[in-house]
Amino acid sequence: MNDVNLKADMLQAMRRLAKSVTIISTSNGAERFAMAATAVDSLSTEPPSLLICVNKTASPHAALATGAGFCVNILGVEQQELAHLCSGAIKGEARFGSGNWLTSAEGIPYLADAQSAILCRQDGHFSYGTHTVFIGRIVQIHTSAMITPLVYLDGSYTTTAKPTPSLAAAG
Numbered sequence: 001m002n003d004v005n006l007k008a009d010m011l012q013a014m015r016r017l018a019k020s021v022t023i024i025s026t027s028n029g030a031e032r033f034a035m036a037a038t039a040v041d042s043l044s045t046e047p048p049s050l051l052i053c054v055n056k057t058a059s060p061h062a063a064l065a066t067g068a069g070f071c072v073n074i075l076g077v078e079q080q081e082l083a084h085l086c087s088g089a090i091k092g093e094a095r096f097g098s099g100n101w102l103t104s105a106e107g108i109p110y111l112a113d114a115q116s117a118i119l120c121r122q123d124g125h126f127s128y129g130t131h132t133v134f135i136g137r138i139v140q141i142h143t144s145a146m147i148t149p150l151v152y153l154d155g156s157y158t159t160t161a162k163p164t165p166s167l168a169a170a171g
Ligand SMILES: Cc1cc2nc3c(=O)[nH]c(=O)nc-3n(C[C@H](O)[C@H](O)[C@H](O)COP(=O)(O)O)c2cc1C
Pocket: 021, 034, 035, 036, 037, 038, 039, 040, 053, 054, 055, 057, 058, 059, 060, 086, 087, 088, 091, 152
């Protein structure tokens, strides 16, 4: 199979991979950046760490490439509009016009009304194709009581707030 077919098949396969929607936020000290992202995952609990995959053309990339820390803000289902704003609908500082944005002691913007805001210092990165993988060493976490995540599946926003019936019965 050639790469063109593989790319199309991969995109179809990924439509079946449900991902919680996050906003990655960072700063270069002078400007703030926020970008919707699903290519985010836990890396290890020892040490507490996660990884994010950022397109080299995306607005936060230059700041991240200089080693800036970042926050992974896990969105709630009611924050779909914020995801929309932070995925291209508007640009730059205007993305911080909605939501309760605060600034950490390290100068990183975080969304105080996110389901969880995971603040990281950067602990390495590597380039792969169109993207850079950034490793975040977690330094602080703000978590709300809610577990009603905004989920991206099959090209649309949805949520998975309730456990499945079999898990509910077992629990
Ligand atoms: C649901 C969703 C998930 C996304 N996930 C990622 C991601 O993990 N990495 C990435 O680089 N871009 C991702 N994007 C695209 C960026 O949000 C978007 O390209 C970026 O904000 C636009 O670039 P700009 O910040 O330069 O305007 C995603 C977009 C959407 C709608």
